[in-house]
Amino acid sequence: MHHKTRIALTAIGILGLSMAAQAHAQGSESEDGEKYITLASTTSTENSGLFDAIIPQFTDKTGIEVRVVAVGTGQAFEIARRGDADSLLVHDTAGEERFVEEGYGTERANVMYNDFVIIGPGGDPAGIADAETVAEALQLIAEAEAPFASRGDDSGTNRAELRLWEAAGVEPGGEWYRELGSGMGPTLNTAAGMDAYVMSDRATWVAFENPQNLELLFEGDEALFNQYGSLLISEERHPHLKHDLAEQWHQWLLSAEGQQAIGDFTVNGQQLFFPNAE
Amino acid sequence: MASDAGAFATALDLILGLDPDLLGIVALSLRVSLTAVAIATLVGLPLGAALALWRFPGHGAVVVALNALMGLPPVVAGLCVYLLLSRAGPLGELGLLFTPTAMVVAQVVLVLPIIAALARQQVEELHHEYREQLTSLGLSRLRMIPTLLWDARLGLVTVVLAGFGRASAEVGAVMIVGGNIDGVTRVMTTAIVLETSKGDLPLALGLGIVLLGLVALVNAGAYLVGETSRRRLG
Amino acid sequence: MNDMATPTLTGTPPLELQGVTFTHRGQRLLGPLDLRLTGCRRTLVMGPNGAGKSLLMRLAHGLLAPSAGRVDWQGRTPRQAMVFQRPVLLKRSALANLTYALAVNGTPRPERRTRAREALERFGLAALEKRPARVLSGGEQQRLALARAWLLDPEVLFLDEPTSALDPAAIQAVEDAVQEFHRRGTRILMSSHDLHQARRLADEVLFLNAGRLIEHGDAATFFTAPASREARAFIRGELVL
Numbered sequence: 001m002h003h004k005t006r007i008a009l010t011a012i013g014i015l016g017l018s019m020a021a022q023a024h025a026q027g028s029e030s031e032d033g034e035k036y037i038t039l040a041s042t043t044s045t046e047n048s049g050l051f052d053a054i055i056p057q058f059t060d061k062t063g064i065e066v067r068v069v070a071v072g073t074g075q076a077f078e079i080a081r082r083g084d085a086d087s088l089l090v091h092d093t094a095g096e097e098r099f100v101e102e103g104y105g106t107e108r109a110n111v112m113y114n115d116f117v118i119i120g121p122g123g124d125p126a127g128i129a130d131a132e133t134v135a136e137a138l139q140l141i142a143e144a145e146a147p148f149a150s151r152g153d154d155s156g157t158n159r160a161e162l163r164l165w166e167a168a169g170v171e172p173g174g175e176w177y178r179e180l181g182s183g184m185g186p187t188l189n190t191a192a193g194m195d196a197y198v199m200s201d202r203a204t205w206v207a208f209e210n211p212q213n214l215e216l217l218f219e220g221d222e223a224l225f226n227q228y229g230s231l232l233i234s235e236e237r238h239p240h241l242k243h244d245l246a247e248q249w250h251q252w253l254l255s256a257e258g259q260q261a262i263g264d265f266t267v268n269g270q271q272l273f274f275p276n277a278e
Numbered sequence: 279m280a281s282d283a284g285a286f287a288t289a290l291d292l293i294l295g296l297d298p299d300l301l302g303i304v305a306l307s308l309r310v311s312l313t314a315v316a317i318a319t320l321v322g323l324p325l326g327a328a329l330a331l332w333r334f335p336g337h338g339a340v341v342v343a344l345n346a347l348m349g350l351p352p353v354v355a356g357l358c359v360y361l362l363l364s365r366a367g368p369l370g371e372l373g374l375l376f377t378p379t380a381m382v383v384a385q386v387v388l389v390l391p392i393i394a395a396l397a398r399q400q401v402e403e404l405h406h407e408y409r410e411q412l413t414s415l416g417l418s419r420l421r422m423i424p425t426l427l428w429d430a431r432l433g434l435v436t437v438v439l440a441g442f443g444r445a446s447a448e449v450g451a452v453m454i455v456g457g458n459i460d461g462v463t464r465v466m467t468t469a470i471v472l473e474t475s476k477g478d479l480p481l482a483l484g485l486g487i488v489l490l491g492l493v494a495l496v497n498a499g500a501y502l503v504g505e506t507s508r509r510r511l512g
Numbered sequence: 513m514n515d516m517a518t519p520t521l522t523g524t525p526p527l528e529l530q531g532v533t534f535t536h537r538g539q540r541l542l543g544p545l546d547l548r549l550t551g552c553r554r555t556l557v558m559g560p561n562g563a564g565k566s567l568l569m570r571l572a573h574g575l576l577a578p579s580a581g582r583v584d585w586q587g588r589t590p591r592q593a594m595v596f597q598r599p600v601l602l603k604r605s606a607l608a609n610l611t612y613a614l615a616v617n618g619t620p621r622p623e624r625r626t627r628a629r630e631a632l633e634r635f636g637l638a639a640l641e642k643r644p645a646r647v648l649s650g651g652e653q654q655r656l657a658l659a660r661a662w663l664l665d666p667e668v669l670f671l672d673e674p675t676s677a678l679d680p681a682a683i684q685a686v687e688d689a690v691q692e693f694h695r696r697g698t699r700i701l702m703s704s705h706d707l708h709q710a711r712r713l714a715d716e717v718l719f720l721n722a723g724r725l726i727e728h729g730d731a732a733t734f735f736t737a738p739a740s741r742e743a744r745a746f747i748r749g750e751l752v753l
Contacts, residue, residue: 052460069376069459082366084365210479211477238365421616429604
C-alpha cells in the first residue's frame with residue numbers, strides 16, 4: 001500500500017525537478033529568442049500605468065521587449081551602477097548628471113516632466129491652500145507643526161522634497177515630521193491613515209485609489225517641476241549590456257513618436273506626463 | 279475590476295474571470311515556490327538526517343546556525359542572492375538576475391534551513407528509537423538515512439509544507455532578485471505589494487485571498503494524504 | 513528448514529569477553545568481566561534489575577563498545593540478531609518489515625516476498641501480513657521481531673527480556689520460537705528475571721549482580737546448588753541486595 005505513496009512521492013520529486021528545469025529554461029529562453037532590455041525606473045512611473053501604455057507601442061515597432069524593474073531612484077542608480085540594467089529612466093536631474101560625470105552613464109536626455117503636488121487632509125489645518133508659493137506652504141505646515149509624511153527613502157521625490165524644505169528655510173524635524181522610508185504609494189497610504197500632509201508626484205496621486213480624507217491642496221508652483229531623464233549606460237564599464245537595444249529605446253523616447261505616446265497617456269482623462277525632449 | 283464591493287468580491291472576480299494576467303502570475307508563483315521547495319527538500323532532508331546522525335566538532339554550532347537561519351529575513355536573503363547574481367557579483371556572468379531562476383535560488387536559501395533544521399529534529403527523534411535495531415541489522419549510518427527519512431515521512435510532509443508556506447508567503451527576496459517585472463517575474467506577493475502601493479487595496483486583498491486559497495489547497499492535499507497514511511500505518 | 517534438528521557440534525565461533533568493563537559518566541556499571549561462550553547452547557542471563565544484563569547483551573552484540581577490555585569472536589564474527597524487550601518495528605506493514613530486513617542483508621529482491629511470507633507463516637502471522645506493524649498487539653509485535661530475526665538466519669541470537677511485557681499466551685509463543693531457533697542450531701543468549709522461564713529454557717546460566725558476573729554454570733547445577741549467597745537468595749525469591 002505504501003508502494004502507492006512511494007510512487008506519489010517519486011512523482012512529486014520528478015515534477016519538482018522538471019519544474020526547476022522549466023523555470024530555468026524560461027529564464028534563459030528570452031536571451032536566445034526574443035530581444036529584451038532591462039529598464040531600471042522609479043515606482044512613480046510604473047504605478048501610474050505609463051509604461052503599460054507606451055512600452056507596447058515601442059515593442060510593436062522594434063520587437064524589443066522592455067522589462068521594467070521599478071524601484072526607488074537610489075536603488076535604480078545602484079542597479080545601473082552594478083551593470084544590472086541596460087537603461088535608466090529616473091527623475092533626479094542632479095543625481096543623473098553625477099551618474100554621467102562619474103562615468104557610469106554616457107548620455108542623459110530630458111524625456112518628460114510632471115509635477116509634484118502637496119496633498120493634505122481635507123480640513124487643511126495648516127491653511128496651505130491659499131499659499132502663494134510652495135515655500136510658503138511648507139513654512140505654514142512647519143509653523144502649525146501639522147503632521148507631514150516624508151518618503152524618507154532617498155528617492156527622487158524624497159530628494160526633491162528635501163531641496164524644497166531647504167529653499168523654504170525650514171529644517172524639518174520634530175514629532176510632526178515623519179520619515180517613513182517607503183515608496184510613494186505606501187507613503188500615501190500612511191498619510192491617509194494619519195491625516196498627514198505629504199508631497200507626491202502628480203501621476204501617483206491621480207492614479208492612487210485609496211485617498212480616504214486626503215485632498216490635493218497646493219499645486220502649480222514652478223519649483224514643483226519634476227523632470228524625468230533617460231540615461232544610456234557606459235559600454236566601457238559594462239560591455240555585457242545590450243547597448244544597441246538600449247540606444248533604440250532611448251532614441252524612441254526622444255522621437256516624435258515616443259513623445260506623442262507619452263503625451264497621449266491619461267488617467268481619468270487627465271494628462272500626467274508632459275513630453276519635453278529637445 | 280476593483281469595485282467597492284470589497285476584497286472578497288474582487289477575489290471572486292479574479293478567480294471566476296480567469297484573467298490571463300492573473301493566471302500567469304499564479305502559475306509563476308506556484309512554479310517558483312514549488313521548484314524552490316523541491317530543491318530544498320532534495321538537499322535539506324538528507325542534510326538534516328546527516329546532522330541528526332553524525333556528531334563532529336562544531337556540530338552544535340552548525341545546528342544553532344541552521345536554526346537561526348530559519349528566521350533569516352527574506353530581504354536579507356534576497357540582498358545576498360542579488361549581490362551574488364548581480365553583474366558586479368561573483369556569479370554575474372550567468373545573467374540570472376531578474377529571472378525566475380534567481381527567484382528560485384533566493385527561495386531555496388530561505389527554505390533550505392527550515393527543511394534541514396526541522397528534518398534534523400524529526401530524524402533525530404526517530405533515530406533515537408531505531409538506532410539499536412538498525413545497528414543490530416548491520417546498517418551503517420549512511421544506510422540508515424533512507425530508512426529514517428522514509429519512516430519519518432508523515433512528519434516530514436509537515437516540514438516540507440512549512441517550507442512551502444515560507445516560500446509562497448515571502449515577498450522581500452523575490453522582489454529584490456526578480457524585480458517584479460510584469461509578465462516575467464511578477465508573482466502573487468509582489469503583485470500584492472504593487473497594488474497596495476497603488477492604493478488599490480481591494481485588488482491587493484483580493485490577490486491575497488487568492489494566494490491564501492492556493493496555499494490552503496496545497497495544504498489540504500497534503501493533509502489528506504497524511505491522514506490517509508496515518509490511519510493506515512497507525 | 514528441519515535440518516540440524518539436534519545440534520551438537522557447531523561451526524559458530526566462541527565468544528570471549530576479556531576484562532570487559534563499561535563505565536558511564538565515571539560510574540562503573542559493568543565488569544570487569546571475563547566470559548567464554550561456545551557451542552549452540554541456550555544461555556540465560558539472570559539477575560535482579562540493574563545487574564547489568566542488558567548491558568552485557570549489548571556489549572556482546574556490539575551495540576555498545578566496552579570502556580575497557582575486549583569482546584572477541586574467535587576466528588570470525590558470526591551472523592547475529594537481537595530481539596529487544598520492546599520490539600522496534602518500522603512504520604510499515606508486517607510483511608514490509610520482513611522484506612526490509614532481507615533487503616538489508618542482501619537477499620535478492622525476487623526471493624524476499626516468498627521468504628518473508630514463509631516466516632510470517634511459521635510465526636503464525638500470515639493473516640496479518642498487510643497490517644501496519646505498529647498497530648499489532650504486543651505479542652504479535654514480538655513474534656514479528658522474532659520472524660525478522662529468523663530470516664536473518666543468525667548463528668547467535670540475543671534476546672533482551674523479550675517476554676517481560678507480555679501475557680502468558682504471548683510468552684508461550686516467544687518461548688516456542690526460542691526453542692525453534694535452538695533446534696536450528698542457533699546459540700541463544702537471553703536475559704530474563706523470570707526463574708520459571710529460565711528453568712524451562714536454560715542449558716546454562718550467567719548470574720549477574722551489581723555489574724559483576726557472580727556465577728556461570730550449568731542450569732541444573734545453578735538451580736539446585738547455587739554457589740553464591742546472592743544466587744541462593746535470588747532463587748529463593750528474596751530481595752538481593
